[in-house]
Amino acid sequence: MSAPIKTYGVTAPISLDGPTEEDLKRTAALKDTLIAHNLYESAEESQKRETVLGHLHLIVRDWVRQVGIEKGFEEQLAEEAGSKIFTFGSYRLGVHGAGADIDTLCVAPRHVERSDFFGSLKAILEAHPDVTELSAVPDAFVPIIAFEFDGIPIDLVFGRLALTMIPDKLDLLDINLLKNLDDQSVRSLNGCRVTDKILRLVPNIPEFRTTLRAIKLWAKKRGVYSNVMGFLGGVSWAMLVARICQVYPNATAAKLLSRFFWVLAEWKWPGPVLLCAIEDHHLGFVVWNPQTNIRDRDHLMPIITPAYPAQNSTYNVSRSTLRVMKAEFERGKEITMDIELGKCSWEKLFEPVDFFGSYRVYVRVAVIADNEEDHRGWAGWVESRLRVFVQKLEHVPMLLGAHPYPKMFMPPKPSSAASGDEEGVSSSPVIGYFFLALHYLPTEPGAAREAVDITLAVSDFTRHVYKGWPSRVESMLIDIDPIGRSQLPEWASTGAPLKPKNKKKRRKKKRSAGSAQSEEASKRLRTVEGEDGDTGDGMTMLGIGPDGVLEERKHPKLVAQELIKKVDAPIDDTTDLSSGMSSSACATGASGNSGSASSAVSTGEDGNTRKKPLTLNLLGSKK
Helix, strand or coil: CCCCCCCCCCCCCCCCCCCCHHHHHHHHHHHHHHHHCCCCCCHHHHHHHHHHHHHHHHHHHHHHHHHHHHCCCCHHHHHHHCCEEEEEHHHHHCCCCCCCCEEEEEEECCCCCHHHHHHHHHHHHHHCCCEEEEEEECCCCCCEEEEEECCEEEEEEEEECCCCCCCCCCCCCCHHHHCCCCHHHHHHHHHHHHHHHHHHHCCCHHHHHHHHHHHHHHHHHCCCECCCCCCECHHHHHHHHHHHHHHCCCCCHHHHHHHHHHHHHCCCCCCCECCCCCCCCCCCCCCCCCCCCCHHHHCCCCEECCCCCCCECCCCCCHHHHHHHHHHHHHHHHHHHHHHCCCCCHHHCCCCCCHHHCCCEEEEEEEEECCHHHHHHHHHHHHHHHHHHHHHHHCCCCEEEEEECCCCECCCCCCHHHHCCHHHCCCCCEEEEEEEEEEECCCCCCCCCCCEECHHHHHHHHHHHHHHCCCCCCCCEEEEEEEEHHHCCCCCCCCCCCCCCCCCCCCCCCCCHHHHHHHHHHHHHHHHCCCCCECCCCCEEEEECCCCCEEEEECHHHHHHHHHHHHHCCCCCCCCCCCCCCCCCCCECCCCCECCCCCCEEECCCCCEEECCCEECCCCCCC
């Protein structure tokens, strides 16, 4: 009688085959490629991380003792209360690279409260000579203190257990530890609990780590590594790789990587990805269950965490971002097939995505603040809300949605002499840019394409961003413009190689006087304007009006300031938040170039003026 097949996860393995000689060769080539991309840290840096974690453990232990004494504990009891430092995320999984941060959990007994963590411990860290760049976010979904310790980035979260003392040997996967804890403590603990559970459910940890390193590199190069933007974060990619390891338990990294794309290219979403059966220990925490939880039924790409309470780690995924990831899975499948046939190398898989060369029409979101500190927080908030903008664009008629690129671009800083600043002190606002590409519905060949009105999506998103962040000040602005590919700045690049220009001769068309005038105005615009369209006086900029004539319009910052006044005013059903925005009447034509950027106004039968909506004639197509 044959021995039963060992099962990892919720299903039997797809294949139990071991590696062939070719698999071993491809895996060696894959590791060489990962090394070439600097994905492994040096032995010296690894030792430095261990030293830093040791110092942090001593600081936290002494802090817990001090808190106990301040709260009336005898010195011996305060000393015995104890504490522990755990790591999670990429460092705990063993896939961190040079310069990566360390996700760290501080576990303390019940007499130490979260207010102590953000009070006395924060003060101790601020006073430490090796600690720099410290910032605390106590109101985050998972409260955190971020800092650098001797040059090593640390993200420290806090977990308060219902124990009088913390034992030296503490298993965070023990369900009993979750009793009598609040939601914030459970969320803080879950980072470690999920990481530890993944490692316990994987049959071959070394092959898992190599495969995960490759997937993280691929996801970043292809622009699909960002939980906040609606793609997947590190833990979600780790769980997908772990699932492939479960169904191919004896495969090497090269085979696992190719099967990763094969399986996911055929996956029937929204079928969930599970590493183990979902359990409910009835401790009062919400567990992912689409049969009982209405919100869970709307999840498009559920990847469920293996530790109790089971949660969907991909609730931010939208129809647009899922469409992008499906295309990338298909691309990965085709390339890994070619690699197995010897037609290309692993470098082909890791080529950067040509985001700025693949679409005709983009939406540029400028994030503006007076200084770098304000801009850092404001840009983080806007970035976290861009997925809302994508979802709003998905409901625009004639649009399939939008493809966000998960990176903010900062234009090169002008020299102090060129910018007119004295003594090198900048008086100009800090501006960063996010870009989204527009997907739109296909039409029948030869059929006229209807204009697409995104006014409501822009105004709703603007209102959502301005009203949603309590820390915003009046100088924190956003400016939204639809632009064509030809208007993209040179510094907006993903690192993808430039495509050769099409040298095919096009038949010259007879142009009307109006189109010739418009083209001449466009040439003048490119000659007179700078890269941001500024004419130099700081108050106005040049644009092409509806009749194709070069005209002056307000500078985007002034426009945004006027919008602020309207957004900050009491909102009623008649408020038009798009009025005054530089994007509110910017039309994009067949070439993808902007048309009117000044608002066209009409008068209704009641004598009131009305602004024409933002319409896009999307005649271009995705290559």
